[in-house]
Amino acid sequence: MGNLRLLFESPVLLVQLLLDGILIGAIFALAAYGMALVWGVMGLINVAQGELVMLGGYAAFYLYRAGIHPLFAVPVAAALLFAAGWLLYRAVIFRVVDKDLFISILATFGLSILLQQLANTLFGADVRTAESGFGTLFLFGGAVTVSRIKLVAFAAALLTGAFLMQFLRRSRMGQAIRATAQNPRAARVMGIDTDRVHAWTFGLNAAICGASGALVAMTWIVHPYLGLPYTVRSFMIVIIAGLGNVAAVLAAALGLGVAENFAGFILGAEYQAAFVFALLVAILVWRRFWLARERRYLR
Amino acid sequence: MKAPPFRHMAVAAVLALALLVPVLAPAYRSQLALLWVMIVFALTWDLLGGQMGYNSFGNVLFFGVGMYACVIIQRDAGLGYFTGLFLGSGAGALLAAALAALLGSGILGLRGHYFAIGTLGLGIAAGELASGWQFVGGGGGMVPPLFPGEVGGRETFFYYLSFALAAVTLPFLRWLYASRFGLVLNAIRDDEDKAEAMGLRTTRYKTTAWCISAFFLGLTGGAVGNLLGFVDPREVAFAGSTFGVWMVLMAILGGKGTLWGPVIGAAVFHLTKELFWTYLLGWQRVALGLLIVVIVVFFPVGILGWARERWPERFGHRIDEAEAGP
Amino acid sequence: MTFILQLERVRKAFGGLIANKDVTLRVPAGKIFGLIGPNGSGKTTLFNSIVGHHPIDGGSIRFDGREISRLRVPEIARLGLLRTFQQTRIYGGMTCLQNMVISVPTSELGWRSMFSRSPPEDLRRAEDLLDFVGLGPKRHLRAGDLSFGQQKLLELAMALMSRPKMLLLDEPTAGINPTLINGLLDRLRRVNQQLAITLLVIEHNMGVIMNLAEYVYCLAHGELLAEGNPEQVQKDPKVLDAYLGAR
Numbered sequence: 001m002g003n004l005r006l007l008f009e010s011p012v013l014l015v016q017l018l019l020d021g022i023l024i025g026a027i028f029a030l031a032a033y034g035m036a037l038v039w040g041v042m043g044l045i046n047v048a049q050g051e052l053v054m055l056g057g058y059a060a061f062y063l064y065r066a067g068i069h070p071l072f073a074v075p076v077a078a079a080l081l082f083a084a085g086w087l088l089y090r091a092v093i094f095r096v097v098d099k100d101l102f103i104s105i106l107a108t109f110g111l112s113i114l115l116q117q118l119a120n121t122l123f124g125a126d127v128r129t130a131e132s133g134f135g136t137l138f139l140f141g142g143a144v145t146v147s148r149i150k151l152v153a154f155a156a157a158l159l160t161g162a163f164l165m166q167f168l169r170r171s172r173m174g175q176a177i178r179a180t181a182q183n184p185r186a187a188r189v190m191g192i193d194t195d196r197v198h199a200w201t202f203g204l205n206a207a208i209c210g211a212s213g214a215l216v217a218m219t220w221i222v223h224p225y226l227g228l229p230y231t232v233r234s235f236m237i238v239i240i241a242g243l244g245n246v247a248a249v250l251a252a253a254l255g256l257g258v259a260e261n262f263a264g265f266i267l268g269a270e271y272q273a274a275f276v277f278a279l280l281v282a283i284l285v286w287r288r289f290w291l292a293r294e295r296r297y298l299r
Numbered sequence: 300m301k302a303p304p305f306r307h308m309a310v311a312a313v314l315a316l317a318l319l320v321p322v323l324a325p326a327y328r329s330q331l332a333l334l335w336v337m338i339v340f341a342l343t344w345d346l347l348g349g350q351m352g353y354n355s356f357g358n359v360l361f362f363g364v365g366m367y368a369c370v371i372i373q374r375d376a377g378l379g380y381f382t383g384l385f386l387g388s389g390a391g392a393l394l395a396a397a398l399a400a401l402l403g404s405g406i407l408g409l410r411g412h413y414f415a416i417g418t419l420g421l422g423i424a425a426g427e428l429a430s431g432w433q434f435v436g437g438g439g440g441m442v443p444p445l446f447p448g449e450v451g452g453r454e455t456f457f458y459y460l461s462f463a464l465a466a467v468t469l470p471f472l473r474w475l476y477a478s479r480f481g482l483v484l485n486a487i488r489d490d491e492d493k494a495e496a497m498g499l500r501t502t503r504y505k506t507t508a509w510c511i512s513a514f515f516l517g518l519t520g521g522a523v524g525n526l527l528g529f530v531d532p533r534e535v536a537f538a539g540s541t542f543g544v545w546m547v548l549m550a551i552l553g554g555k556g557t558l559w560g561p562v563i564g565a566a567v568f569h570l571t572k573e574l575f576w577t578y579l580l581g582w583q584r585v586a587l588g589l590l591i592v593v594i595v596v597f598f599p600v601g602i603l604g605w606a607r608e609r610w611p612e613r614f615g616h617r618i619d620e621a622e623a624g625p
Numbered sequence: 626m627t628f629i630l631q632l633e634r635v636r637k638a639f640g641g642l643i644a645n646k647d648v649t650l651r652v653p654a655g656k657i658f659g660l661i662g663p664n665g666s667g668k669t670t671l672f673n674s675i676v677g678h679h680p681i682d683g684g685s686i687r688f689d690g691r692e693i694s695r696l697r698v699p700e701i702a703r704l705g706l707l708r709t710f711q712q713t714r715i716y717g718g719m720t721c722l723q724n725m726v727i728s729v730p731t732s733e734l735g736w737r738s739m740f741s742r743s744p745p746e747d748l749r750r751a752e753d754l755l756d757f758v759g760l761g762p763k764r765h766l767r768a769g770d771l772s773f774g775q776q777k778l779l780e781l782a783m784a785l786m787s788r789p790k791m792l793l794l795d796e797p798t799a800g801i802n803p804t805l806i807n808g809l810l811d812r813l814r815r816v817n818q819q820l821a822i823t824l825l826v827i828e829h830n831m832g833v834i835m836n837l838a839e840y841v842y843c844l845a846h847g848e849l850l851a852e853g854n855p856e857q858v859q860k861d862p863k864v865l866d867a868y869l870g871a872r
Contacts, residue, residue, distance in 0.1 A: 045412055047419075095596050101412045102354045106547060107595040109356070113540050114588030121585055228423065228540075235416055270437075274427030280420035284413055285405040292408060478740045482719070482727045489716035489769075496676065496714075497787060498702030498731040507739070556718075 003266050012143040017261045023150040025257025026157035027219070029250045030212035031230050032237035033161060034205035040243040041181040041201045042097050047108040048088075049234050050227025051115035052206045056081050056213020057130075057222030058123055064130035070218045071132065074156055077214035078207040085206020089199045097198060112227060119224035130217040153215040160211045164204065165246065173200050181244065229276050236280050239287065317462055321455045328454040330573055332526055335461035337569045339468050339519050340542065341549035341561030343512040346472060348547065349556035350481065351508055352488030353407065357418030358516060359543035360425050363536030364398055365391030365517025366524040367435055370443045373525075380447045388521030395517025396510040403506030410491070419539065426537030440531040443524050457526040464522060468515050473558055475511070484508055488556070544591065552594050554603025563602050628687075629654040629791055629823050630675070630706075635684035635694075637667075637674050644670040646847045647684070652791070657817050657824045659838030659855070661831070663868055667847040668827045669711060672793050676708045677701045689790060703731055705790035709797065711827075713776045717769025721760055721779055724768050725751035728786040751786060758782045758812065774801040778809075785816065791823040792816075798833050806830075810837050835859060843867070 007013055031053055038046050059080050060073035068076075092111060096104040134148035168174035180187040180197045188194050216222060237256060241248035259279070264272035316323075320331050340362075347353045369387030376383060402421070409417050430438040446453040475481055483504045486494045494501050524530045534541075545568065553564025571590065575583040600608065630652040637645040644667045652658045662668050674681045675688075677698045686694040688706050696704075716724050726743040755761050758778040763771060768779055777800060784792055797813065798806050810833065816822050828834040834841060835855040843851045843858055845867035851858050858864055 045416070047416075092592060092596055099599070102415060103595060103599050105412055105415050106354075106544075106551070107592060109544060110548075110588060110591035110595050113544065114585065114592055116540070117584040117588045121582060232416075232420055232423075239413075268431065270431035271427070274424050274431060277420040277424035277427060281406070281417055281424060284409055284417040284420075288405065288408040288413075475740070478742055479727065479738065480740050482723055483739075485719055485723070486716045486727050489718045490714050492698075493710075493714040493716065495697075495699045496702055496708060496710075497728055497783065498699050498707075499727070500699065500731060504739070 003268070007266070012140055013265075015140070016144045017265055018258055019144065019146060020150070021258030021261035022254050023146070023154045023257070024219075024261065025254035026154045026161075026250070027212050027215050028230075028233050028237060028257055029253030030157050030160060030208045030215075032234040032241075032253055033164070033246065033249050034208045035231075035234040036238045036241070036243045036249060037177075037181075038201055038205045039238060041177055042093075042198050043101070044093070044097055044104045045101065045108070045235070046202075046205070047105055047231055048112035048115060048227070049205075049209060050230030050232075051112045051119075052081060052085065052209035052227075053213040053216060053230045054119060054222060054224065054226045055084060055115065056210030057217035057226065058119065058128070058213075059210060060130045060214035060217040061128045061222055064217075069132070070130040070214065071152065071156070073130065073218075074160070074211050074214045077210040078160070079210075081210025081213075082203045082207035084210075085203040086199055088206070089202040093202055094195065094198065112231070116224050116227065123224065125224060127221045127223045128217070129221045130214075132218050147219070150219050153219045156215055157212065160208060161246070161250070164208055167204070173197070177201055177204075229273055232276055232280050236276075236283055240283065314466075321458055325451070325454075328458040329526070330569075332454070332458040332461040334566065334569045335458075335465040336519055336523055336526075337545065337549060337565040338465045338562050339461075339515060340546040341553065341565040342465075342468050342472055343515045344546040345550040345555060345557075345561040346475075346484075346508055346512045349550055349560070350476065350488065351484040351505065352491075353505065354415045354547065355418040356415055356539065356543055356547065357420070357422035358512060358546055359537055359539055360418075360422045361395035361399060361513035361516040362520040362523070362542065363422075363425055363429070363532075363538075364395045365520025366530055366536045367391070367429065367441070367520075368394045368517070369521030370441050370524050370530050371435065373444050374441070380444055383444070384521065384525060388518050391521045392514045392517035395513040395520070399509040399513035400506055403509050404502060407502065407505040407509060419543075422537055422539045422543050426533045426539065429532035429537060435532075436530070438532065440529060440535070441524075442529050446525070457522065460522050461519075461526065464515070464519055469558075469562065476558060480504065480507075485556075548591055548594060551599060551601055554601030554605075554607075557601075557603045560601055560603040567602070627654050628652060629689055630825065631685075631687040632671075632675070633685045633687075635671070635674055635686060636682045637670055637679070638682055643847050645674060645681075648844070648847075648849050650842050650849065650852070652823060652825050654790075654823055655817070655821060656840065657813070657826065657838050659834040659841040660825060660827045660844065661829075661834055661841055661858075661864075662844035662850070666844040666867075668844055669795060670847075671844070672708055672795055672827065675701075675793060676706065699731075702787075705788070706793070707784045707787060707789040707791070708793035709777075709780045709784055709795055711795040711799070713773065713780050713800075715768045715771075715776050715779050715783070717767070719768055720765050721755060721768050721771070722748070722751055722764045724779060724783055725755060725764075725786050728783040730787045754782045754785050755779075757785075759808075774805070777801060785820065785822075788820075789822060791825070794824060794826045796827055796829060798828065798830055806833065813837060831859070 031049055035046060035049050038044055056077040059077035060070050063073040063076055064070045088111065092107060096107045132149040134152060137146045137148050139146065168178055176192045176197050177200060179192060180194055184194060233256060237249055237252040241252040260272060260276060263275040267275060321328055344355065344358055347355050365388065368391035369384065372387035372390055373383040378386060406414065406417055406421065429435055435441060448456065483499060486499065487501055487505065491501060527535060530536050549564040549568045550561045551564065552568055553562065554560030572587060575586050579586050628651040632648055632650045634647040634649055635645055636647060648671060660668050673679055675686055677693065677696055681694055685692060688704060693701050693704065726747050729747055752761065752764065755764050758781055760775060760778055760782065763775065768776065771779060777797065781797065798809060801809060813824060817824055826834065826838060838855060841852065841855050841858045842849060843864050850867055851861045851864050
């Protein structure tokens with residue numbers, strides 16, 4: 001709690017934390033938007049979301065090791081993960097799409113454990129990072145430091161998001177995806193192949209998770225057990241922002257990034273993960289009591 | 300109706316076999332002690348997940364709380380080993396149940412997948428909190444005191460202790476499911492809105508069910524901490540992606556919402572897991588992850604569910620016998 | 626005359642759509658009243674408002690002399706005001722008898738009864754009521770395996786099991802074999818007379834409601850359009866317009 005006083009004594013710290021939080025937030029927004037997409041279109045909550053981020057991170061790391069600048073790794077990771085997502089859909093996901101939600105949650109949870117263990121066995125448990133070599137930016141006479149890669153990652157995240165939006169809006173497949181999200185039965189009646197739509201949706205989701213993972217590997221680190229917090233963050237952002245509202249997803253993600261940074265600073269870094277999970281529980285319970293006032297339930 | 304004599308004999312045989320394990324197969328005492336623990340896991344999970352339709356990924360929370368409470372009491376209360384263990388486990392169980400009561404009104408008001416994800420967050424949050432808290436040893440965890448008896452006595456003692464836990468839990472739940480309480484849980488599972496529209500005090504039942512589940516898990520936690528000989532916040536006590544998921548999986552594998560399903564599921568799963576650990580060196584965890592996916596995707600009805608589809612009329616009889624008396 | 630249920634200017638809107646607009650109606654204790662109206666006129670919404678399924682936007686709902694518009698569903702149910710659902714709801718995985726025995730009035734139960742088995746008198750009453758609605762031979766079947774009409778009867782029996790003071794029935798004859806409707810109406814009258822349960826019945830079938838209810842309220846577009854005894858309402862030109870879609 002001593003850190004709390006520090007915060008009041010030097011307001012420039014506030015700027016630092018706020019800036020860091022916003023810059024992380026954009027990366028959270030990518031994975032969260034992917035979750036909202038899959039949830040909205042397929043009615044599936046993908047617990048393996050964070051593992052897709054983790055795999056994207058490893059893709060960037062190995063490309064970096066092969067001498068490719070990690071920034072170019074972002075589109076490559078997205079493409080690789082699109083393929084991985086497609087395969088996962090064809091192998092597992094399509095079998096649980098129409099089953100009850102609990103089965104799909106459990107199946108994707110199993111998938112998440114499987115991917116963690118695969119990564120652990122194949123890539124090792126070491127913490128990795130893909131060095132961008134961009135250096136650090138000093139603001140306010142050195143009182144606030146921003147590594148340039150975070151700024152680049154922020155821009156890249158927004159760009160990826162914008163790219164996805166355009167795809168959903170302009171392409172035929174994108175339109176089919178949006179139609180399926182609005183009314184799956186009508187979409188099927190109109191001759192849309194929902195199975196293909198689902199495969200594309202899951203692939204796209206994996207692709208943006210991959211991009212976000214590559215950015216994570218550049219800005220921070222990647223390791224096999226990185227996933228779950230990303231899943232939980234995505235879930236939290238989606239339940240705050242709702243499905244299909246991009247601006248709200250971005251706002252919630254930036255807010256979460258900032259909140260997390262402040263919590264990490266005030267409570268100590270060892271409690272930052274605890275904060276994320278506790279916040280999830282708190283938000284759910286708060287929503288539940290809020291709805292109960294209107295005699296409604298969170299379901 | 301002609302089943303009972305055979306059934307009694309079967310139960311007696313299993314009991315005798317279970318009691319003789321330390322003599323017959325002394326090398327496997329620890330593995331088999333864990334088997335009983337797994338059975339308790341699956342049974343207590345199914346109380347909510349199978350009977351009440353509330354699929355929790357966070358029941359491991361109560362296990363961890365019981366484990367920590369027990370080891371803290373053993374460390375700080377200055378009691379003898381056995382007094383400390385028993386008082387500690389009891390206190391852990393009560394603490395876990397109290398926690399369930401406290402969390403109940405908030406968390407159990409969540410429905411469906413919100414409950415599943417919320418409880419997942421709850422279990423992991425507890426693990427992260429424990430890893431940051433120096434009083435309970437932080438990320439390094441804690442070590443319970445050494446077992447005082449002679450060599451080999453430890454394994455035998457914990458084998459019987461775990462066996463006793465399972466042997467108490469199963470008949471208790473059997474009694475519970477035959478009472479009005481069990482019926483109300485089933486009603487909540489079938490249609491909670493209807494149950495509320497009929498005036499049932501669903502929150503009271505749900506919370507009580509969670510407390511019962513938490514109590515047995517807390518009790519088990521104390522024993523397992525001592526059985527394993529160490530308490531690690533993320534890998535043992537609040538191990539969401541091992542114990543936490545296994546609970547769910549074992550109940551599903553055996554057949555959700557049945558009394559014996561979780562027992563069968565736990566036995567099959569535990570055996571498979573041990574075989575993986577013996578024969579799939581290095582890849583055992585991957586194989587286990589794959590197994591989870593395969594079970595959930597291809598076999599969500601479970602062993603008893605499958606058997607019921609296969610032999611409906613024969614099974615119908617047994618179901619009637621077990622559940623007809625309200 | 627004492628009114629068991631009194632609604633004063635009840636309002637309920639969903640977004641911009643006004644589902645109930647200042648509905649005022651009274652039901653005296655011990656009677657059978659009807660609630661009619663074309664599709665989408667807000668009848669089921671009104672039922673949902675009464676039993677506490679959603680909050681109301683204005684007005685007052687009194688049951689048995691007590692304001693209930695802020696209470697939640699189970700609290701209202703425990704006061705003795707129960708409803709059946711248009712899309713019948715029963716506990717599908719349990720047997721009919723089990724469905725019945727857990728429907729005993731909860732307000733009489735304390736903590737101790739939570740873990741006890743059902744006493745024999747409950748079982749006997751459950752079987753009697755199942756016989757009453759004609760489901761006696763089906764009592765050991767899974768409720769989910771019954772036909773829609775049978776589930777409807779089971780739902781009625783469950784409601785009776787909990788000894789309500791008043792029942793709100795949402796289309797009790799929908800989905801019931803037409804040859805059985807007269808028997809059902811007869812039973813509803815006996816419920817009313819012998820068990821002294823007040824009934825408020827939503828019906829589509831005009832013949833049924835004219836036959837059963839002694840006083841009828843008619844809703845259209847969320848508003849109370851007409852009220853009176855069945856003959857009056859039936860002849861009311863506004864009601865005819867509403868049903869025939871003139872306007």
